[in-house]
Amino acid sequence: MNDDGLKLEAREPSVSAGGEREPEGTRTHLSDVSFEALIEEQLRRMGENPDRPGLERTPKRVAESLRWLTRGYNASVQEAIGDGVFEEKHDSMVLVKDIELYSMCEHHLLPFFGKAHIAYIPDGKIVGLSKVPRLVEIFARRLQVQERLTEQIASALEEAVEPRGVGVVVEAYHLCMMMRGVEKQNSKTITSAVRGLFRSDPRTREEFLRLVLSPQFIS
Numbered sequence: 001m002n003d004d005g006l007k008l009e010a011r012e013p014s015v016s017a018g019g020e021r022e023p024e025g026t027r028t029h030l031s032d033v034s035f036e037a038l039i040e041e042q043l044r045r046m047g048e049n050p051d052r053p054g055l056e057r058t059p060k061r062v063a064e065s066l067r068w069l070t071r072g073y074n075a076s077v078q079e080a081i082g083d084g085v086f087e088e089k090h091d092s093m094v095l096v097k098d099i100e101l102y103s104m105c106e107h108h109l110l111p112f113f114g115k116a117h118i119a120y121i122p123d124g125k126i127v128g129l130s131k132v133p134r135l136v137e138i139f140a141r142r143l144q145v146q147e148r149l150t151e152q153i154a155s156a157l158e159e160a161v162e163p164r165g166v167g168v169v170v171e172a173y174h175l176c177m178m179m180r181g182v183e184k185q186n187s188k189t190i191t192s193a194v195r196g197l198f199r200s201d202p203r204t205r206e207e208f209l210r211l212v213l214s215p216q217f218i219s
């Protein structure tokens with residue numbers, strides 16, 4: 001690992017963005033290299049020939065795809081919820097269940113995917129139901145660990161609606177577990193974050209968990 005995270009020690013001769021061959025052992029400023037050129041080099045390191053016809057446009061596609069998959073970095077909760085918070089007297093649990101979720105694990109850059117279940121008990125304010133999945137998108141479209149993703153969704157909802165409690169459950173399959181290493185192909189990971197009444201009142205928490213943890217998962 002390097003000291004500042006921006007430069008890498010060039011271990012083998014590599015082709016820079018400008019097409020010049022770097023002498024062995026020099027420091028390459030990777031921050032000057034285009035995203036596409038990095039992916040082209042990545043293909044080479046994987047033993048591929050980036051010039052063969054099938055891969056010709058792959059660096060461009062992958063760069064675009066990765067930008068899209070991490071577009072959450074440029075999104076804010078403020079924008080996503082906008083004017084979607086309303087004064088309302090409703091004071092029972094609101095639950096949005098089975099929100100599809102696609103994210104990428106920050107350890108392997110491989111997808112994890114599943115569902116999020118989000119509940120809150122209003123305290124004078126409710127949020128438009130269509131805004132809830134948008135909250136998930138903001139945080140899922142970044143490099144993540146499932147635990148942090150779950151907490152971030154809970155915090156965002158808590159800040160936006162100032163409810164009496166928030167409960168979030170995320171259940172997901174991780175491709176880094178399923179297709180590499182341990183190959184635990186059927187294991188799913190469940191994480192939860194509970195705040196306010198969902199934490200202090202066991203009956204509220206139990207009702208929430210009973211409602212969300214249905215026997216079947218991806219149907």
Ligand SMILES: [Zn+2]
Binds near residue numbers: 108
């Ligand atoms: Zn992983």
